[in-house]
Amino acid sequence: MTYTQTTMIGSTRLRRLLRSLGTLVTVTMLIGLTSCVTDLPPNVSALNIYQPSTLRLSEGSPIQTVDGVYTPQTNEVWHSDARYRRLEREVYSK
Numbered sequence: 001m002t003y004t005q006t007t008m009i010g011s012t013r014l015r016r017l018l019r020s021l022g023t024l025v026t027v028t029m030l031i032g033l034t035s036c037v038t039d040l041p042p043n044v045s046a047l048n049i050y051q052p053s054t055l056r057l058s059e060g061s062p063i064q065t066v067d068g069v070y071t072p073q074t075n076e077v078w079h080s081d082a083r084y085r086r087l088e089r090e091v092y093s094k
Contacts, residue, residue, distance in 0.1 A: 053080045056075070
């Protein structure tokens, strides 16, 4: 075997090794990047820290709002967004 043939065999092995190493690095990066992805819903209770789940208003009791005074005509129950969505899902799932 001549020196040129030995060099060609060595460079072929090196190319295969580098290709394998590149593939390994690429696969490892893809697995690492995709394993960090989470699809968790936001914690609604943490978003509504200062918001009660329900607000009960008595008929005729004036309530001061940012837009002015609101006086309910009947007894009313207002639900927080999270509670309303939960109630809505319960009604639709029946």
